[in-house]
Amino acid sequence: MSEYSANLSPSAATGRPRAAKAVIPAAGLATRFLPATKAVPKELLPVVDRPVLQYIVEEATQAGITDVLLITGRGKTAMVDHFDRRPDLEERLAEKPELLAAVKRTEELADIHTRRQPEQLGLGHAVGYAESHVGDEPFAVLLGDEFVKPSEPLLPAMLELQARTGGVVLAFFEVDPAETKRYGIASVEPAEAELTDIGEVVRVTGMVEKPKPEEAPSNLAVLGRYVLPGRIFDAIRRTEPGSGGEIQLTDAMELLRGEGVPVHAIVYRGTRYDTGMPLGYLQTVVQIAAERDDLGTEFRKWLVEFVNSDASGGPNT
Numbered sequence: 485m486s487e488y489s490a491n492l493s494p495s496a497a498t499g500r501p502r503a504a505k506a507v508i509p510a511a512g513l514a515t516r517f518l519p520a521t522k523a524v525p526k527e528l529l530p531v532v533d534r535p536v537l538q539y540i541v542e543e544a545t546q547a548g549i550t551d552v553l554l555i556t557g558r559g560k561t562a563m564v565d566h567f568d569r570r571p572d573l574e575e576r577l578a579e580k581p582e583l584l585a586a587v588k589r590t591e592e593l594a595d596i597h598t599r600r601q602p603e604q605l606g607l608g609h610a611v612g613y614a615e616s617h618v619g620d621e622p623f624a625v626l627l628g629d630e631f632v633k634p635s636e637p638l639l640p641a642m643l644e645l646q647a648r649t650g651g652v653v654l655a656f657f658e659v660d661p662a663e664t665k666r667y668g669i670a671s672v673e674p675a676e677a678e679l680t681d682i683g684e685v686v687r688v689t690g691m692v693e694k695p696k697p698e699e700a701p702s703n704l705a706v707l708g709r710y711v712l713p714g715r716i717f718d719a720i721r722r723t724e725p726g727s728g729g730e731i732q733l734t735d736a737m738e739l740l741r742g743e744g745v746p747v748h749a750i751v752y753r754g755t756r757y758d759t760g761m762p763l764g765y766l767q768t769v770v771q772i773a774a775e776r777d778d779l780g781t782e783f784r785k786w787l788v789e790f791v792n793s794d795a796s797g798g799p800n801t
């Protein structure tokens with residue numbers, strides 16, 4: 485039997501293991517949020533009362549992955565502290581069981597490991613630092629500034645698909661054609677696969693990092709979730725600097741694809757939150773706040789009043 489399988493139907497399950505580790509590249513400088521991110525990593529900016537990074541780790545654990553490697557850089561150790569124990573704080577919260585549970589939850593969520601990326605030479609370069617932790621096994625990559633709605637999970641279907649193909653599994657979302665230069669963009673063909681709950685499965689026929697709109701092969705953008713075979717590390721080593729002079733993960737995956745490794749993707753139809761830019765971050769905070777059981781009703785009421793008020797420059801002005 486070939487190392488990879490073309491048949492994607494569940495009955496073709498090969499008995500390959502599902503990826504059991506997640507890697508979160510989080511070493512970037514976050515210049516878009518300066519000066520807020522001078523001392524605070526952007527991954528720790530709060531969305532209501534939890535940092536972005538916690539939503540991402542929760543997305544991994546919800547999919548059954550509890551071994552999480554953070555790729556960190558200088559000035560980012562507070563990210564690890566967030567998942568560490570705080571006995572002094574716990575003692576003070578003895579009379580406040582809800583807060584105590586929230587604090588303990590961060591400690592018990594996952595096994596957090598770290599690896600430093602000494603220089604920020606690109607996403608591919610960052611993922612390369614996971615090799616000693618991950619080894620030869622398939623693994624998931626979750627970018628540190630985006631996450632999906634927990635009730636519309638994406639990762640479980642990606643993990644299943646990767647266990648079936650043995651190749652690379654991505655997720656795409658549709659972008660405005662003018663926006664292609666912010667993302668990895670792919671050309672695709674229909675896959676002989678079934679629909680997943682959360683989107684159609686396609687086979688990738690090419691990928692390019694941050695193309696100009698006139699050079700983009702489609703408007704399908706790579707979402708920050710990947711399930712990769714261990715072979716990606718060798719491909720990263722062989723990848724030359726690309727877009728922005730950086731070693732791009734997209735280019736390393738394209739190298740593998742050219743060598744016959746199957747690359748599939750799920751065109752995600754759910755809700756993606758992008759906290760990597762101020763506008764997306766604000767939209768994320770508003771959406772999550774509006775849906776919260778504890779403060780959503782009051783917040784939505786205020787939001788409607790605010791949007792319609794003079795103070796917002798809204799419809800009445």
Ligand code: G1P
Binds near residue numbers: 667669694708733734
């Ligand atoms: C990275 C990837 C890109 C992907 C994007 C998703 O870009 O390189 O292919 O589409 O994440 O958010 P970055 O946002 O790091 O520039």
